[in-house]
Amino acid sequence: MAPAPDPRDRGALALAPPExxxxxxxxxxxFEETVERLGTAIKLGLLAPGARLPAExxxxxxxxxxxxxxxQALTALSQSGHVFAVRxxxxxxxxxxxxxxxxxxxxxxxxxxxxTCDQRLAVELAVAMLAxxxxxxxDLDALDGVATALEGALEDFAAYRQADIRLHVGLxxxxxxxxxxxxxxxxxxAMSDLIAYIAHPPQVLASSNVQHRRLLxxxxxxxxxxxxxxxxxxxxxxEHVLAGLLPGx
Amino acid sequence: MAPAPDPRDRGALALAPPExxxxxxxxxxxFEETVERLGTAIKLGLLAPGARLPAExxxxxxxxxxxxxxxQALTALSQSGHVFAVRxxxxxxxxxxxxxxxxxxxxxxxxxxxxTCDQRLAVELAVAMLAxxxxxxxDLDALDGVATALEGALEDFAAYRQADIRLHVGLxxxxxxxxxxxxxxxxxxAMSDLIAYIAHPPQVLASSNVQHRRLLxxxxxxxxxxxxxxxxxxxxxxEHVLAGLLPGx
DNA sequence: ATCGAAGGACGGAACATCAAACCTTTTCAA
DNA sequence: TTGAAAAGGTTTGATGTTCCGTCCTTCGAT
Numbered sequence: 001m002a003p004a005p006d007p008r009d010r011g012a013l014a015l016a017p018p019e020x021x022x023x024x025x026x027x028x029x030x031f032e033e034t035v036e037r038l039g040t041a042i043k044l045g046l047l048a049p050g051a052r053l054p055a056e057x058x059x060x061x062x063x064x065x066x067x068x069x070x071x072q073a074l075t076a077l078s079q080s081g082h083v084f085a086v087r088x089x090x091x092x093x094x095x096x097x098x099x100x101x102x103x104x105x106x107x108x109x110x111x112x113x114x115x116t117c118d119q120r121l122a123v124e125l126a127v128a129m130l131a132x133x134x135x136x137x138x139d140l141d142a143l144d145g146v147a148t149a150l151e152g153a154l155e156d157f158a159a160y161r162q163a164d165i166r167l168h169v170g171l172x173x174x175x176x177x178x179x180x181x182x183x184x185x186x187x188x189x190a191m192s193d194l195i196a197y198i199a200h201p202p203q204v205l206a207s208s209n210v211q212h213r214r215l216l217x218x219x220x221x222x223x224x225x226x227x228x229x230x231x232x233x234x235x236x237x238x239e240h241v242l243a244g245l246l247p248g249x
Numbered sequence: 250m251a252p253a254p255d256p257r258d259r260g261a262l263a264l265a266p267p268e269x270x271x272x273x274x275x276x277x278x279x280f281e282e283t284v285e286r287l288g289t290a291i292k293l294g295l296l297a298p299g300a301r302l303p304a305e306x307x308x309x310x311x312x313x314x315x316x317x318x319x320x321q322a323l324t325a326l327s328q329s330g331h332v333f334a335v336r337x338x339x340x341x342x343x344x345x346x347x348x349x350x351x352x353x354x355x356x357x358x359x360x361x362x363x364x365t366c367d368q369r370l371a372v373e374l375a376v377a378m379l380a381x382x383x384x385x386x387x388d389l390d391a392l393d394g395v396a397t398a399l400e401g402a403l404e405d406f407a408a409y410r411q412a413d414i415r416l417h418v419g420l421x422x423x424x425x426x427x428x429x430x431x432x433x434x435x436x437x438x439a440m441s442d443l444i445a446y447i448a449h450p451p452q453v454l455a456s457s458n459v460q461h462r463r464l465l466x467x468x469x470x471x472x473x474x475x476x477x478x479x480x481x482x483x484x485x486x487x488e489h490v491l492a493g494l495l496p497g498x
Numbered sequence: 499a500t501c502g503a504a505g506g507a508c509g510g511a512a513c514a515t516c517a518a519a520c521c522t523t524t525t526c527a528a
Numbered sequence: 529t530t531g532a533a534a535a536g537g538t539t540t541g542a543t544g545t546t547c548c549g550t551c552c553t554t555c556g557a558t
Contacts, residue, residue: 018422020430021290024313025283030276041270064273066516088524089534118426122375173267177367181269225478315547337555338503
C-alpha cells in the first residue's frame with residue numbers, strides 16, 4: 001500500500017515566525033480599563049480638580065459599558081481618593097483635589113522603561129508629523145499659550161509637568177486622530193511614573209521649552225519633517241537621563 | 250444658618266477635557282484576541298503554510314490563557330480553514346495552505362482607513378528611527394535579501410505583498426522593541442484589508458522598492474532622520490492612493 | 499507491545515458583565 | 529408647599545467567559 005500523503009510535508013523555506021505572535025494575551029477587563037482611563041486622566045490633570053464627570057447614566061452609555069461596571073470603577077476611584085460623589089439633583093461625580101504625590105515607581109515599571117520610551121517615540125513622532133499636516137491655526141494659537149505657560153513654570157515642576165502634558169496631548173488633538181489622543185494620554189501616564197522621580201533643574205526645563213517652541217514653529221509652517229526632528233530631539237533628552245539612571249540597555 | 254460649604258465650588262479655569270477620555274471601552278475577550286493574533290499572523294504569512302504551532306499545552310502557557318480558551322480559538326481557526334490539527338504523537342496544529350483571497354473590506358473598515366494609516370505612520374516612523382539606532386548588521390543583511398526578493402516580485406502582487414510584510418515586520422524586529430513588532434503586525438493586518446483592493450501596477454511597486462532601498466541604506470548608516478524621511482515618503486504613496494479612492498478626508 | 503506526546507472532550511467553579519428594576523437624596527419650579 | 533426631575537445608591541438575576549482539573553483517543557517511536 002502506498003504511504004498516505006502526509007499533510008505536514010512541504011518545502012518549508014519558512015523564515016522564523018516573530019515570537020511576538022505567541023506573546024501573552026493580556027486581556028483587560030472593562031472595569032480595569034475604565035479605572036485606568038479615568039484615573040490616568042485625573043492624575044495627568046486632563047480632568048481638573050473640581051470638574052464634574054458626566055452623569056453615570058450618560059457616561060456608561062458613552063463608554064459602552066453597563067452602569068454597574070462603571071460604578072465599580074467609580075467606587076474604586078472614590079476609595080483611592082481621586083473622585084467623590086455628591087447625591088441629589090445637581091449632584092454628580094467630581095474630581096477630587098490632587099493627591100499627595102503618587103507611589104514610587106514599581107520595579108516592573110522601571111524594568112520596562114525603554115519599552116515605554118519606544119512607545120512614546122511612536123506616538124509623538126506621528127503626532128508631530130500629522131499635526132504639521134492638519135493642525136488648525138486656532139489650535140496652534142492655544143498651544144502657543146500653553147508654551148508660554150510652560151516658560152513661566154520653570155521653578156514649579158508640578159505645574160510644569162501639567163502644562164507639558166497639556167501641550168503634548170493638545171498637539172495630538174490638533175493632529176485630529178482620536179486614537180493618537182488616547183495613545184498620547186496613555187503614554188503620558190506611563191511616563192509620569194518615570195519622570196516624577198528624576199531631577200528637573202530649571203536649565204533642563206528651559207531647554208525643553210526651546211524645543212517646544214521649535215516644534216510649534218515647524219508645525220505652524222507645515223514642515224512635517226522639521227517637526228519630527230524637533231520632537232525627536234525633545235524626546236531624546238528624557239531618554240538620555242533615564243538611560244543614565246536605570247539599568248537595562 | 251450659614252450655607253454649608255459646597256465641595257463643588259472652585260475657581261475652575263479648567264480647559265476642556267479631551268473627549269477621548271470618555272470614548273468607548275472596547276474590551277476584547279481572550280478568545281477574540283487569540284483568534285485575531287494567530288489569524289493575522291497566518292494571513293500575513295508570518296506563519297508559513299505547513300508550519301507547526303507550538304503544542305497546545307505549551308502555547309496556552311506562553312500566551313497566558315487557559316488551554317480551553319486556546320482550543321476555542323484553534324477550533325475557530327480550523328473551521329475557517331486557516332489551520333488543521335493532526336492527532337497522535339508527532340501530531341500538532343499546522344498552518345493550512347493559503348486561502349482563496351479574503352473577504353472584501355467591510356464598510357466599517359473602509360470608514361476607518363485614515364485612522365489605520367495614522368496608526369501605521371506611528372508604528373513605522375518609530376520603527377525606522379529605532380532600527381537606525383539599534384539594528385544589528387546581520388539583521389540588515391537579511392533585510393537586504395528580502396528587498397532583493399521584492400525586486401523580483403514586481404509581477405506577482407501576492408508574493409510582493411508577503412515580502413513587503415516580511416520587510417516591515419523584520420525591520421520592527423531589528424528595532425528591538427517587542428511592542429513595536431506586535432503593533433507592526435497588527436497594522437499590517439489592518440492595511441492588508443485595504444491594500445488588497447487597490448491596483449498595484451509594477452511601476453508603483455518598483456518605486457516602492459526604491460524607497461525600501463533608501464530606507465535600508467539610511468538605517469545601515471545609522472541616520473535615523475533620513476530613515477524616518479524615507480519611511481514617511483514610502484507611506485505617503487499608499488495614503489495618496491487611498492485618499493483618491495475613498496471618502497472621508 | 500508499550501510508552502509518551504500530542505489533540506479532544508467534559509464538568510464545574512469563579513468571575514465579569516449586563517440589564518432592569520427600584521430606593522434615596524436633593525434641588526428647582528409651579 | 530408640594531411635586532417633579534435629576535442625580536447617585538442598591539439589589540437581583542441572567543448570561544457569558546475563563547479557568548482548572550481530569551480523563552479519553554490517537555499514533556509514532558522505541
